[in-house]
Amino acid sequence: MLCTKCGSRNVIIHxxxxxxxxxxxxxxxxxxxxxxxxxxxxxxxxxxxxxLVALSGGKDSTxxxxxxxxxxxxxxxxxxxxTIDEGIGDYRKKGIxxxxxxxxxLGIPQHIFSFKKHFKVTIDEIMASKxxxxxxTYCGVLRRWIINKEAEKLGADKIAxxxxxxxxxQAIVMNYLEGNIExxxxxxxxxxxxxxxxxxxxxxxxxxxxxxxxxxAKGLNVHLEECPYRKTxxxxxxxxxxxxxxxxxxxxxxSTLRGHEKIRKALKKELEGxxxxxxxxxxxxxxxxxxxxxxxxxxxxxxxxxxxHSNNR
Ligand code: SF4
Ligand SMILES: [Zn+2]
Ligand SMILES: [Zn+2]
Numbered sequence: 666m667l668c669t670k671c672g673s674r675n676v677i678i679h680x681x682x683x684x685x686x687x688x689x690x691x692x693x694x695x696x697x698x699x700x701x702x703x704x705x706x707x708x709x710x711x712x713x714x715x716x717l718v719a720l721s722g723g724k725d726s727t728x729x730x731x732x733x734x735x736x737x738x739x740x741x742x743x744x745x746x747x748t749i750d751e752g753i754g755d756y757r758k759k760g761i762x763x764x765x766x767x768x769x770x771l772g773i774p775q776h777i778f779s780f781k782k783h784f785k786v787t788i789d790e791i792m793a794s795k796x797x798x799x800x801x802t803y804c805g806v807l808r809r810w811i812i813n814k815e816a817e818k819l820g821a822d823k824i825a826x827x828x829x830x831x832x833x834x835q836a837i838v839m840n841y842l843e844g845n846i847e848x849x850x851x852x853x854x855x856x857x858x859x860x861x862x863x864x865x866x867x868x869x870x871x872x873x874x875x876x877x878x879x880x881x882a883k884g885l886n887v888h889l890e891e892c893p894y895r896k897t898x899x900x901x902x903x904x905x906x907x908x909x910x911x912x913x914x915x916x917x918x919x920s921t922l923r924g925h926e927k928i929r930k931a932l933k934k935e936l937e938g939x940x941x942x943x944x945x946x947x948x949x950x951x952x953x954x955x956x957x958x959x960x961x962x963x964x965x966x967x968x969x970x971x972x973x974h975s976n977n978r
Contacts, residue, residue: 670695678878681915689882696879700732700867707854709865710736710823715743717821717862719812720775722748722763722888724880725827729867731885733825734771747815747824749808750779752787756892763888770886776819778811786968792894796966800894803962810959813950816862828866831873834918835903837925842903847953850932852925858942861951872918 666676668688676686687695704710716733720726730746737744748764750757761777768775780787788804796803816824828836833852840848856864868876880887895901910917944950945957947969956964963969 677882678875680875682872682919692875692878693882696728696871696875697732697735699871701735703854703870704736704865704867707865709825709855709867710742712741713743714822715745715820716823716825716865717812717816717819718744718746718825719827720746720748720764720767721827722760722765722767723827724876724885724887724889725829725832725868725873727763727767727827727885727887728871728876728879729825729827730767730771730773731883732867734773737773744773745819745821746773746775747812747819748775748777749811750777750781751804751808752780752789753804753892753894754789756890759890760888763886766886776815778815780807780811783807783811784963784968788894791966791968794966798962798965799898801898801900803966804894806958806962810948810950810957813861814948821862824862824864826864826866827868829868829871829873829876830918830922831904831907833866833869834907834921835900837921838903838907839899846932846936849925850929850936853929858951860944861942870919870922 666679666686667674668676668691669685670691671688673688673691675688677689678687678692679685680687710716718726718730718733720730730744733742733744736742746764746768748761750761765775765777767773784807788800791803792800812824836852837849840846840852854866854869871879879885907918942951942953945952945960946955947960948957950957950959952958952960960969
């Protein structure tokens with residue numbers, strides 16, 4: 666097969682959802698162009714924004730920093746990195762080493778924060794206490810809590826995360842299956858609230874296999890190991906089903922995303938006002954109810970110490 670764009674014989678990828686064959690150079694250009702176009706289309710970033718990339722050292726967040734550094738080099742935005750150490754054995758230690766190397770190479774300031782310092786407990790310690798929920802619930806909620814808090818202190822205008830198309834569709838399907846309407850309304854290219862730093866997802870329309878192909882094609886320095894807790898997650902199970910479905914229905918991820926966008930608009934009208942985020946009465950962070958999810962979970966496992974929150978206010 667020949668590259669659909671330039672006719673080269675060195676094809677590295679076949680996009681089954683569009684029928685395109687692409688060589689390495691055309692593929693790299695196509696990904697960068699698509700991400701930069703989506704940033705414009707969804708108004709993710711404006712000139713002079715200070716963008717804080719949540720960098721774990723994995724393939725998704727490393728791709729985000731690689732592409733956003735194009736805008737930083739052109740002096741369109743200011744770029745900094747936030748890395749969270751959740752305390753997951755050697756897995757996270759290695760990820761942080763990769764993330765720090767990337768920041769050093771690109772000359773981007775990196776801020777590292779840990780669960781241990783903020784919550785006096787690591788994910789490994791929480792899981793050793795046999796809590797009622799899966800690791801990813803504690804990990805995701807508590808990580809977002811630190812990122813929100815520190816992004817505000819760092820004066821960031823935007824927080825960029827590495828969510829790709831597969832991640833986004835998995836979240837949509839998980840929330841449908843769990844009947845979580847409030848979360849469904851909030852899933853989108855940005856999470857905007859006047860009170861909190863806006864989150865953006867520049868890779869939201871890039872399939873996971875293309876993110877992997879991009880890091881390979883560019884030879885980026887990424888941590889490819891899988892988190893030891895991931896195999897037990899609900900998300901992983903949904904991801905496996907969606908990957909299987911995509912084999913026979915290659916456009917299914919995009920059609921689920923587009924379908925959700927339409928439903929989201931209708932739901933927003935229907936539930937006007939109910940999905941608005943307010944401030945948690947304990948810590949002041951984004952909350953759908955009186956207590957934010959982080960305070961609710963910490964309370965459940967007996968770790969909601971006043972000290973944690975007063976120290977971080
Ligand atoms: S897979 Fe789950 S536990 Fe592991 S880093 Fe991701 S959210 Fe945390
Ligand atoms: Zn080509
Ligand atoms: Zn709270």
